[in-house]
Amino acid sequence: MSPIRLLSTDFDGTLIGHPSDGRCSPAFAAALRRHHAGGGLWAVNTGRGLDHLIEGIEIFSPPVLPDFALVLERGIYRRTDGGWEAHGEWNASCRQRHSDLYREAGELFGEIEQMAAESDNTITILYEDELPSGFVTSDEEVMERAARRVARAAEKLPEFSFQRNFIYLRFCHRDVHKGSTLGALCRQENIPRDEVFAVGDHYNDLSMLDGTHAGMTACPANAIEAVKETVRKSNGYVAEKPWADGVAEALEFYGSRQRQPDGIRV
Ligand SMILES: [Mg+2]
Incomplete structure (x- = not known):
């Protein structure tokens, strides 16, 4: 099993949900810290525009900030010291x-x-x-x-x-969606598909969860049925917990699978 080099997480309905106050859950914060400490990157892949996402991230207050913002299901931005800049030709x-x-x-x-x-x-x-x-x-x-x-x-x-x-x-x-945008980012950053983890909850996430652009896929328990079906078909992980706690659960699943010496799914 490859280590996870890039997380591609949807935002609304995946990291934050209906009963949430919009803040990062402790379980996801811990998973994110571990991922970051291991040199992993994080992209938020969302239908929000950049300004709206920046507002959401501020409230979310994750322990580390995303490296990339993939916005409006099409735009790639990279975080720099001075803010966010458009990244690449895409x-x-x-x-x-x-x-x-x-x-x-x-x-x-x-x-x-x-x-x-x-x-x-x-x-x-x-x-x-x-x-x-x-x-x-x-x-x-x-x-x-x-x-x-x-x-x-x-x-x-x-x-x-x-x-x-x-x-x-x-x-x-037809060819512009979260999946192809994620694929474009991975080409720019030279990250192989097998080292990409994608998670989402709704129709606009299907294109990044069908296995084409991410080798590891997941959805939280609150995802719609069409998403769960797509995740199962791509041999991904359907979490038992909702929202960010489900994302942390999926990361734990893939982490423990990597720790198996023979890579067998447990
Ligand atoms: Mg969503």
């Missing part, structure tokens, strides 16, 4: 792919705006730079129906896709 290539795609998506955006207009205010379109970037729904049931409609409408534009997380949905290029 961000620019994503921007280019999105602007090319969005130029072709006018008709599709029109249909989605129409759907929102007829939704009795249960679907609100979100805009960035005057283009639709996604939408938020009044509840998860509305999201379920809306996501199905968008998927059907997008069949005519095969490169168009979206990331979904509870009541939020963000449009994206």
